[in-house]
Amino acid sequence: MFVGHFAASVAAKVAQPRLPFWACVGAAQLLDIGWGSLVIAGIEKLRLNPALPGSPLDLYFMPYTHSLPMALLWSLLAGLLAVRLWGRIGWWIGAVVFSHWLADLLVHRPDLPLGLFNPKVGLGLWNLPVLEMIVEMGLLGLAMCLWIARRKQARLGARPATGWYVAMLALAVVNAIPGDPPSPADMGMLALFGYGVAIAVALLVDRADRRA
């Protein structure tokens, strides 16, 4: 799952419009931002196996970002920081951080440790790539419909939100283009680049909303 994680960002923004959208977007991928960074540093590890159905990722070692206890810890820390910044609605940011682990649980093959290292779980929707893409796009599309309806009620234009959505669809298409598997470090860089684009475009949405 890639852009599907942002369904939780949009849902949080619908529920709490005062939250900055860039923070909702960054929160949904905080665990993967950590993962990309630790993969580049050689601390968390993956193999790319093109023989696997759907995603070629064999994520055999990622205890610090994707184990259940560490996902809870990162969610708590992000929630506490967001509460300091934006008051009690900041807990939504913590919830969005944790939504990443739940969505990963749905799609990953068993690579998510319930303890720090073991046992590993994952329901494996990646093995059914077409269904996985329908679920991912369906969740994000549904959240977008709710957000645009909410924006119309608040007399905010649909255009910034639609622009962000189109940018995410473009990222999803680029992500789906088959090519030679990159090295793990390049994979980490590509992930960080994609999340950076998503956050940067979300900042533009925030700026447009402040002006409206």
Ligand SMILES: [Zn+2]
């Ligand atoms: Zn993840």
